[in-house]
Amino acid sequence: MLHDHKLRVTPGRSAFVSRGVTPEPTSIGPIQKAAVLGAGMLGLDLVERLSESPALTCVLVAGRSGTVGLRRAARMGCNTSTGGVAAIAAAEDVDVVFDASVASDDEAHRAALVRSGSLLVDLTPSNAGLLVVPTVNGDAVMTARHVGLVSCGGQAAVPVVHAVSEHCIPSYVEVVTTAASASVGPASRRNLDEYLATTEAALRRLTDVPEAKVLATLSPATPAPVFRVQVTIEAQEVRPEPLCAAVHAVADRMRRFVPGYAVTSIAVQDHHVTVAVQVNARRSWLPDYAGNVEIITASAVELGEQYAASRSAR
């Protein structure tokens, strides 16, 4: 019997900026207005991060009526709506929409959002937009209107696989992600097949590896284990020294916005390269083990900020 304990996201008391209170302008350019769809684990963490972003401000959180998360978002000072994606589509002047709901929901409304000209950043593993991993192809936000953040496992694995594949001739990659049961909410569980398929698609599209397989496990262990991603690549002509340097370099780039991202081992053996990554959450209101939540919300805000910077540069 597995016991699931709901992850308690207990946001800090940092002031939430909305309803016309504008933060000091920064060199990044004009503040971009953001909306968040979904008030689950990811949605609430996004709201907190947006409240601290110099480039983005949250103007609306839309979810389902009567949910604890939506009430919590309201207590954090957000404008909230129970109208779901339709409420965001009806809102004016939203520059960036972060979708932290369910992968299969409401394609028509999603299309309406994209037509409105706002950038849609999809945190669900829907594989509907252009798949983006900020350190690999983040510049896609300059032109694309609908981008998908793949999955937490994809955000952790793709940068490493991309770096490795530049220093060998890869033929196959296998990725195993292990998250604590307590850090995976009901929407993520419903999206499991999409999670696997979209992560595999991102590995094939964004790296030079032609074939990919992803396996996902949840661990009910207590104390809960930190989010881990292990990557095994079958390859020829492996050049270990530049390969290791490239992997460590990409980990440094990841730590700029995911401070708990760490490469814990790199092993090169015959025609196999194995890299282990773990992601600790460093935000005060997330438990340490919930790196899977942190990496996707941090990547979303990073992408939103890249978008803000590209707009101000125009």
Next chain:
Amino acid sequence: MSVGSVLGVPRPGSPIDDSALRVVVHDATLRDGQHAVAHQLDAPQLRAYAQAADRARVAVVEVGHGNGLGASSIQIGRSRLPDEVMLSTVRAALTHSRMGVFMAPGWGRGDDIRRAVGLGVPRNSGGLEVVILGLTWGNASRRLGGACL
């Protein structure tokens, strides 16, 4: 051989009536047993065992990689045969027993079960038995309409 599922379990609190219990035996040799041989059973071995189990009127004959559909991998070992070949081989050998497949969400996925169902159920047999592992994945298994052990 393992006792796989108990059907007709009385409601909690009601007195146990033995006549309401039906024990269904799942023979997991060609699935769980694969772990002992690094998932290397070949087609003649699958066929011979399935025919013997069928003659013995075993209710459910499971087949596949040791960790179920879609689980052939570097991590736990690659199957000698693809899932479809294993399933087709055993399907052809069964005339009375039901064929069983096993899926652990996260290792396998819904499409693996759809493909297994698409291969068709054994002729003249009881059909296909799908076992989906994991209470924590209850939503996934309900969506597939499968059993959740």
